[in-house]
Amino acid sequence: MRQRILKEIPAQKFDEQFKTLRSEILGRVEQVFSRGQFILGQEVKIFENDFARWLGVAQAVGCASGSDALLLSLMALGVKSGDEVITTPLTFFATGSAIVRQGAKPVFVDIDPLSYNMNVAQIEGKITSKTRGILPVHLYGQSCRMDRIMDIAAKRKLWMVEDCAQAHGTKYKGRTVGTFGEFGCFSFYPTKNLGAYGDAGMIVTSEDSLAQEIRILRSYGTSRRDYHDKLGVNSRLDEVQAAILNVKLKYLDTWITARREKAYRYNELFKESGLTEVRLPFEETDGYHTYHLYVIRVSDRDSLLEHLTQSGIQVRVYYPVPLHLEKAFDFLGYQSGAYPEAEKAASETLALPLYPELSDEEQVCVVEKVKEFYRS
Numbered sequence: 001m002r003q004r005i006l007k008e009i010p011a012q013k014f015d016e017q018f019k020t021l022r023s024e025i026l027g028r029v030e031q032v033f034s035r036g037q038f039i040l041g042q043e044v045k046i047f048e049n050d051f052a053r054w055l056g057v058a059q060a061v062g063c064a065s066g067s068d069a070l071l072l073s074l075m076a077l078g079v080k081s082g083d084e085v086i087t088t089p090l091t092f093f094a095t096g097s098a099i100v101r102q103g104a105k106p107v108f109v110d111i112d113p114l115s116y117n118m119n120v121a122q123i124e125g126k127i128t129s130k131t132r133g134i135l136p137v138h139l140y141g142q143s144c145r146m147d148r149i150m151d152i153a154a155k156r157k158l159w160m161v162e163d164c165a166q167a168h169g170t171k172y173k174g175r176t177v178g179t180f181g182e183f184g185c186f187s188f189y190p191t192k193n194l195g196a197y198g199d200a201g202m203i204v205t206s207e208d209s210l211a212q213e214i215r216i217l218r219s220y221g222t223s224r225r226d227y228h229d230k231l232g233v234n235s236r237l238d239e240v241q242a243a244i245l246n247v248k249l250k251y252l253d254t255w256i257t258a259r260r261e262k263a264y265r266y267n268e269l270f271k272e273s274g275l276t277e278v279r280l281p282f283e284e285t286d287g288y289h290t291y292h293l294y295v296i297r298v299s300d301r302d303s304l305l306e307h308l309t310q311s312g313i314q315v316r317v318y319y320p321v322p323l324h325l326e327k328a329f330d331f332l333g334y335q336s337g338a339y340p341e342a343e344k345a346a347s348e349t350l351a352l353p354l355y356p357e358l359s360d361e362e363q364v365c366v367v368e369k370v371k372e373f374y375r376s
């Protein structure tokens with residue numbers, strides 16, 4: 001059999017990106033070390049201001065991670081034991097654990113099988129007297145159908161917190177996600193579209209009083225030194241990470257454009273390949289997809305995953321276990337089979353390598369390897 005010789009195609013190329021940013025980043029980090037202000041200094045202020053402006057929202061408050069952004073938001077909204085929050089079962093664990101850590105219960109709606117985002121038609125049927133809010137997740141970089149969710153939230157007097165960990169700069173009908181609800185929660189985990197060199201997160205809001213509440217909660221619950229009026233936590237955006245993010249934010253628009261172009265290039269290559277076995281990502285017509293992930297769908301996912309991994313292509317599954325089947329949530333009594341579309345997606349989807357540093361040759365190679373799996 002003819003074998004193409006190829007290098008590994010990694011899931012990320014952090015080293016390559018660092019080469020192009022090296023002097024800028026090291027210079028900026030050195031200034032932080034020289035100043036000696038390591039917690040909530042000027043880099044954090046600059047990043048909060050610039051990120052808020054970039055999104056088009058009034059306030060941004062840095063914190064330690066995307067998980068903490070969700071948790072702090074729910075703390076600020078007073079989510080407590082006995083409350084219910086409506087969300088999606090197809091998301092990262094942290095979306096659900098933030099709700100559960102507050103003592104509340106995630107109530108799931110199934111997903112839309114095309115976009116993989118929450119099926120908005122099922123939300124109203126899940127509202128009870130205990131429902132306090134809706135927590136939509138803009139999965140893979142694509143917005144949920146926000147007009148419907150906003151309508152329901154307004155009509156039923158529910159708050160809304162958006163999980164934007166995969167959706168920096170994603171838009172719905174021209175409006176940036178994270179600006180629709182009480183809070184928008186962002187992660188700068190290294191693999192995200194804007195990634196730090198460690199953990200980092202951000203909460204955005206258009207209401208000054210809510211921003212102030214988050215500022216107090218992220219810093220032990222104190223608003224003046226030595227006095228603690230609230231039961232807060234220690235979850236701040238690190239000054240060194242903020243310095244790195246300040247450098248990287250300038251490139252974010254360019255990187256998003258590159259991701260979109262490469263996603264469309266995959267689409268084109270798959271269409272040329274004539275492979276009918278592979279379902280390509282679905283794009284809503286009224287959004288701006290930022291392609292955090294390029295997720296294909298196939299019926300024999302596990303064997304294809306095995307074949308691509310053997311060929312040196314690093315592919316990943318987001319997510320193999322829907323939240324209602326996670327062991328940590330056993331005590332909440334969810335049933336297997338309760339959200340069939342989410343369960344099917346969890347067993348049929350696969351994310352191919354996608355990042356600004358991915359070359360055309362590598363994309364051709366990925367699609368060839370998929371074709372090899374089906375045609376040899």
Ligand SMILES: *Cc1c(COP(=O)(O)O)cnc(C)c1O
Pocket residue numbers: 065066067068091092094095137163165166187188189199200201
């Ligand atoms: C990454 C991610 C998070 C958590 O962010 P961390 O910074 O890793 O804590 C939450 N929700 C979703 C959808 C994510 O992808």
